[in-house]
Amino acid sequence: MLDARVRDDPRPQAPKARAPEAPLRIAFLSYRSDPKVGGQGVYLSQAADALARRGHKVDVLSGPPYPELSHRVRLVKIPSLDLYAQPHNGHRALRWRHLLSWADTGEYLAHLSGKFMEPWSFGRRAARWLKAHRGDYDVVLDNQSLSSGLLAIERAGLPVVEVIHHPIRRDLELALKAEPRWGMRLLSRRWYGFLKMQEKVAPRLKDVIVVSEASGRDVAECLKVGAAAMNVIPLGVDQEVFKPQPDIRRRSNxxxxxxxxxxxxxxxxxxxxxxxxxxxxxxxxxxxxxxxxxxxxxxxxxxxxxxxxxxxxxxxxxxxxxxxxxxxxxxxxxxxxxxxxxxxxxxxxxxxxxxxxxxxxxxxxxxxxxxxxxxxxxxxxxxxxxxxxxxxxxxxxxxxxxxxxxxxxxFNWDRAAEAYEAVLRRAVARSAC
Known part of the structure; x- marks a missing residue:
């Protein structure tokens, strides 16, 4: 496991030439990844391991809460203010050193006004770290952040493949529909302020993976991702873990x-x-x-x-x-x-x-x-x-x-990882042209 603060080096490194079928060096981005607090963490750990089992070098760059990863996958910690893990909800988290970072300062100030800014701030931090370690990777695989930092990563010469599970605008629509109080509706709109960023970034990405046909239709409608950029690859399930347990009695009620x-x-x-x-x-x-x-x-x-x-x-x-x-x-x-x-x-x-x-x-x-x-x-x-x-x-x-x-x-992860690899290789080949 690495900490981004330890390895940070401001000097960009030149990429090394790679054989067409050589194992890929993948930077897998996820702004929060603990599997105990949501399905995104479960997805991240299993997808990263499936790619590593195919022989690729996979580094997960994650903000806190951090993921649980297999021994085949390396964790690079991208520290954040972690505002929502603190007992005072982060209001007293800012320190003088944070003023040196617009990602830290912007995340804190937006938090005070009710905005969720982790996708934006993580994207800036990850872009800075990858710029310093450009030569270590062939391709970036991002899990749903859709941050403006991804465009900076592409400008630095690394191709980006985006995984979108569903457009978060659907969450906002359902939250507004369920909330009769105008004040709470206003707060919901404020919280989901990052959607404007995502809806600007998504149409500019050349390679997008969606997890279902239904999700793909909504991604096209809400995020304006074109059919040429979209690849439908269903999620997998670890069939070695998630299987019947004959020694456990199934209840009747x-x-x-x-x-x-x-x-x-x-x-x-x-x-x-x-x-x-x-x-x-x-x-x-x-x-x-x-x-x-x-x-x-x-x-x-x-x-x-x-x-x-x-x-x-x-x-x-x-x-x-x-x-x-x-x-x-x-x-x-x-x-x-x-x-x-x-x-x-x-x-x-x-x-x-x-x-x-x-x-x-x-x-x-x-x-x-x-x-x-x-x-x-x-x-x-x-x-x-x-x-x-x-x-x-x-x-x-x-x-x-x-x-x-x-x-x-x-729902086979080996099959899904093979499909992921094909998309990643196409992105690398396009970037090399």
Whole structure:
């Protein structure tokens, strides 16, 4: 593991000539990457390892919270102010030394006014570090930052391939739709101020990877990325980890879902309301949420429905512990209003868990015949689908087998990494022309 502050060297290095099929030297960028706080960290660690297994040299450049990486992948820390990890929410984080850096000062001042600036500030820091280490890499693979720093990286001579899971404008649209208070709507718009940057940068990138056909359509609409630049490569699932656990008994009355953030997009409120209705007929039914319960809309809803002591939240789990939760679940539910892919559904299917999901975004594309699909945002439809599946063990067994079979065929990281490599090599070849 390296720290960018230790290796920083202001002298750009000339790139070395590379054989066309030589292993690539990849700088994989991600502005925050802890797998315990969201699917982006899970994606990053698995994608980086899959590329490294193909023989490429992969360095992950990440801001905090930092990722958990395999021994095949090197971590280069790009320190930030890490404003959201501090007990005082970062308001007293600025020091005199930070005034020497516009990335630090700009991030801090924007934070005071309610803006989320990590994609922008990380991009500036990463561009500075890569300019000093230009000769160490052939190509940059960026995970969703869409920062203006990427354009500086390209100007310095490094080709950039962007991975977009979904356009974040969809998050803002759903947040505004769910919020009746004008003041909170104003704050939401302020928080998502970085969207203007992303929507200017995206159309200028020559190589973009999207994770589903549905995501690609939204990326074209919201970010104006042309068809010539777009490559659809579904995510993979580590099938050696996410697999059935024959030694763990599957419960007969447990629902499981994943909600890494308390935002409308994840549809957790819809599931909780459906759960409240199901309890009338099934008072022993359990609901387990992989995620952390914080002060916010979900806690408020649980209080209103008197379910605070009924819904169990678990967080900080290892990958094996997540697999064990999938193995215990009667049904895994993905109630999202929108997903660019829907990794929890794919993981659950890989573990042989019956899945109920909505038609939000790419979920029908991911689930296929391996689960039950209901209309997004429809409490009654979700409750009915869960109730029918709870009452039908034979159908649950059939879905378990169908989901497992589909996951093994469709969500293969070796296949995805091969497709990534093709895109990366094209970007390198174009840059050399």
């Amino acid at each position: 447990r629902l499981l879902t994943t909600a890494s953030a308390d935002v409308p997009l994840k549809g957790l409120a819809v599931l909780i309301q459906a759960y409240a209705r199901l309890l009338i007929q099934r008072p022993d039914l359990e609901l387990v949420v992989i995620g952390r319960l914080r002060e916010g809309p979900t806690r408020d809803l649980l209080r209103v429905l008197d379910l605070t002591d009924r819904v169990q939240f678990v967080s900080g789990l290892t990958r094996q512990q997540v697999v064990e939760e999938y193995a215990k679940a009667t049904i895994c539910v993905t109630p999202s209003l929108y997903e660019g892919f829907g990794l929890p559904a794919a993981e659950a299917m890989s573990c042989g868990a019956p899945v109920v999901a909505t038609d939000g975004g790419a979920l029908p594309e991911v689930v296929g015949d391996g689960g039950v699909i209901v209309r997004r945002g429809d409490v009654d439809a979700l409750a009915d689908a869960i109730a029918q599946l709870l009452a039908d063990p034979a159908k649950r067994a059939a879905l378990s087998e169908a989901g497992r079979r589909r996951a093994r065929q469709a």
